[in-house]
Amino acid sequence: MGVIARQSIKGSIYSYLGAGIGFLNVGFLMPLLLKTSQIGLINVLVAMAVMLSQIGSLGFVNVTLRLFPYFRTKDKQHQGFLKLLLLFSLIGFALCLIIFFITKDRIIANNIDKSPLLAENIYYLIPFVLASLFYLLFDGFYRVIYRASTSAFFKDFTFRILVLINLGLYYFHLIDFNTFLNLYVLAFASPAILMFFYLLFIGEFRLSGSLKEPEPGLYRKLISVAFFGLISGFSTIAMLNIDKYMVNHFLDLDAAGIYSISFFFGSLILIPGKAMRRISTTVLTDAFKQKDNAQIKRVYNKTTLSMLLIGAVLFVFLWANIDNVFRILPEPYSSGKWVMFFIGLAFILNLSSGLSSQIILYSDYYRLHSLIMISSIGLIVALNFTLIPLLGITGAAIATAVTYLSIGIFRWGFIWSKFGLQPYSKEHLIVLLSAGAIYLFSLLIPQLSLIPDIIVRSLFIGLAFLILIRTSKVSPEANHLIDIFINRFKK
Numbered sequence: 001m002g003v004i005a006r007q008s009i010k011g012s013i014y015s016y017l018g019a020g021i022g023f024l025n026v027g028f029l030m031p032l033l034l035k036t037s038q039i040g041l042i043n044v045l046v047a048m049a050v051m052l053s054q055i056g057s058l059g060f061v062n063v064t065l066r067l068f069p070y071f072r073t074k075d076k077q078h079q080g081f082l083k084l085l086l087l088f089s090l091i092g093f094a095l096c097l098i099i100f101f102i103t104k105d106r107i108i109a110n111n112i113d114k115s116p117l118l119a120e121n122i123y124y125l126i127p128f129v130l131a132s133l134f135y136l137l138f139d140g141f142y143r144v145i146y147r148a149s150t151s152a153f154f155k156d157f158t159f160r161i162l163v164l165i166n167l168g169l170y171y172f173h174l175i176d177f178n179t180f181l182n183l184y185v186l187a188f189a190s191p192a193i194l195m196f197f198y199l200l201f202i203g204e205f206r207l208s209g210s211l212k213e214p215e216p217g218l219y220r221k222l223i224s225v226a227f228f229g230l231i232s233g234f235s236t237i238a239m240l241n242i243d244k245y246m247v248n249h250f251l252d253l254d255a256a257g258i259y260s261i262s263f264f265f266g267s268l269i270l271i272p273g274k275a276m277r278r279i280s281t282t283v284l285t286d287a288f289k290q291k292d293n294a295q296i297k298r299v300y301n302k303t304t305l306s307m308l309l310i311g312a313v314l315f316v317f318l319w320a321n322i323d324n325v326f327r328i329l330p331e332p333y334s335s336g337k338w339v340m341f342f343i344g345l346a347f348i349l350n351l352s353s354g355l356s357s358q359i360i361l362y363s364d365y366y367r368l369h370s371l372i373m374i375s376s377i378g379l380i381v382a383l384n385f386t387l388i389p390l391l392g393i394t395g396a397a398i399a400t401a402v403t404y405l406s407i408g409i410f411r412w413g414f415i416w417s418k419f420g421l422q423p424y425s426k427e428h429l430i431v432l433l434s435a436g437a438i439y440l441f442s443l444l445i446p447q448l449s450l451i452p453d454i455i456v457r458s459l460f461i462g463l464a465f466l467i468l469i470r471t472s473k474v475s476p477e478a479n480h481l482i483d484i485f486i487n488r489f490k491k
Contacts, residue, residue: 018156019271021164026264029167031330038177040253041117042184043260047241049128052099054234056092056133060085062229063222064140066362069289070218082141082205089137096129115253124185131189138195145204154191162187228370232361235373239380239403243396250388259393262336265325266343269314273307273351277358284355288362296359297421304354304423309475311351312435313465315344320442320461324454335393342397349404354423356411365418376407427474438464
C-alpha cells in the first residue's frame with residue numbers, strides 16, 4: 001500500500017472518529033445545551049480567527065509544502081527550516097495583533113446592538129488567532145515530514161474529546177458559559193501545543209541548523225512563493241469561513257449559530273478528501289521537483305475518482321437521512337435544511353476536482369492560483385451580499401455552491417489546456433448516476449422510528465454502493481481496500 005493510501009486511511013480513521021465525537025458535540029449536545037447566539041459566537045470567533053491567522057502565516061504554509069524538499073536533510077536539522085518557520089510565525093502574530101487593535105472598535109460598534117455577545121467577547125479573538133496560527137504552521141511541517149495523520153489525530157480527535165468533556169461539565173452545571181468559553185479556547189489550542197511536544201519527542205524540533213541558502217536564489221523564490229501563498233491560503237480559508245461572518249453581519253448571531261450547525265452536517269462530506277489531500281500534496285511537491293509528470297497524472301486521475309466516489313456516498317447518506325437529522329435537532333434548526341443540501345453539493349463539487357487546486361499551486365503557474373482565489377473571494381462575497389438579504393442563510397449556502405462550481409470548471413479547463421491532463425471519464429458518470437439511483441430507491445423505504453430508520457436506510461445505501469463498486473469495478477483502489485477489509489474480517 002502506497003504512502004498516500006496508508007496515510008489517507010489513517011487520517012480518515014482519525015477524522016471519522018473525530019467526526020463521530022464532533023457529531024455528538026455539534027450535531028446533538030451544542031444545539032441542546034447552548035443558545036443559538038452562543039453557538040454563533042463560538043463559530044464567528046473561530047471563523048474570524050482562522051482567516052486572520054492565514055494573514056499571520058505570511059504564506060509560509062505554502063513555502064513549507066512547496067520548498068521544504070530543498071531543505072530536507074537526514075539529520076533532521078533541515079538546514080534551519082524550523083527556525084525560519086518560527087521567525088515567520090512571530091512576525092505574523094505581531095501583524096495579527098496590529099490588525100486586531102485597528103479594527104476591534106469598528107467590530108464592536110457594528111455588533112453592539114444586534115450581536116452584543118460578540119461585542120462583549122471580542123478579545124477572545126486573540127488566543128483563537130494565536131492557536132490557529134501555530135496549528136497552521138506546524139500542520140504544514142507535519143505534512144512534509146509525512147506525519148499528516150498525527151496532526152489529523154490532534155486536530156480531529158483530541159480537540160473534540162476536550163470539547164466533549166467541556167460540554168459535559170456545562171451539562172452538569174459545574175461551569176457557566178464564561179468558563180465554558182475559556183475551556184473551549186484551551187481545547188482549540190491543544191492541537192498546536194501537542195504538536196509542539198510531539199516534534200520534541202520524535203527529534204524533529206531542531207533549531208540548530210544553519211539558515212544558509214540551500215540553493216542559489218532559493219530565498220528569492222521563497223519570498224515569491226510566500227506572497228502568492230498568502231493570497232491563495234487566505235482566499236481558500238475565507239471561502240470556508242466568510243459566510244459565517246456575513247450571516248452575522250446581515251442577520252445576527254442566532255442565524256449564524258443555525259447556519260454553523262447546518263454547515264457542519266454538510267461539511268461531513270469533506271472528511272476523507274481532507275485526509276487524502278493532506279498527504280497527496282506532499283507527494284505532488286516531490287513529483288514537481290523531480291519533474292515526474294507520470295506521477296502527477298496518476299495522482300490527479302486517482303484522486304478525482306476516489307474523492308468523487310466517497311463524496312457521493314456520503315451525500316446520499318446525508319440527504320436520505322435528512323428527515324432523521326431534523327428529528328434530532330431542536331425545531332429552530334429546521335430552517336437549515338437547504339443549507340445542508342447546498343453545502344453538501346458545494347463540497348461534492350470541491351471533492352470531484354481532486355487535486356486541481358494543488359497542481360496549479362505547486363506548478364510554475366502558482367501566481368495564477370492566487371488570482372483564481374482572489375476572484376473566488378470576490379464572487380462569493382458578491383453572491384452573499386445579494387443572496388443573504390433575499391434568501392437568508394440558504395442564500396449563503398447557494399453562494400458557496402456556485403463559487404465552487406465556477407472555480408472547479410476554470411481549474412479543470414486550465415489544467416487540461418496547459419498540462420494535457422483530463423481526469424474525467426465514464427467512471428465518474430457511472431458514480432453520479434448510481435448515486436442518484438440509490439438515493440431514489442432509498443425513498444421507497446417506509447419511515448420507521450428514529451434509530452431503526454437510520455439503521456435501515458444506512459445499511460441499504462451502504463450495501464448498494466458496495467455492490468456497485470464490486471460489480472462495476474469503477475475504482476480499483478476502492479475494490480482493493482474492500483478486499484483488505486474482507487480478508488481481515490475472515491481472519
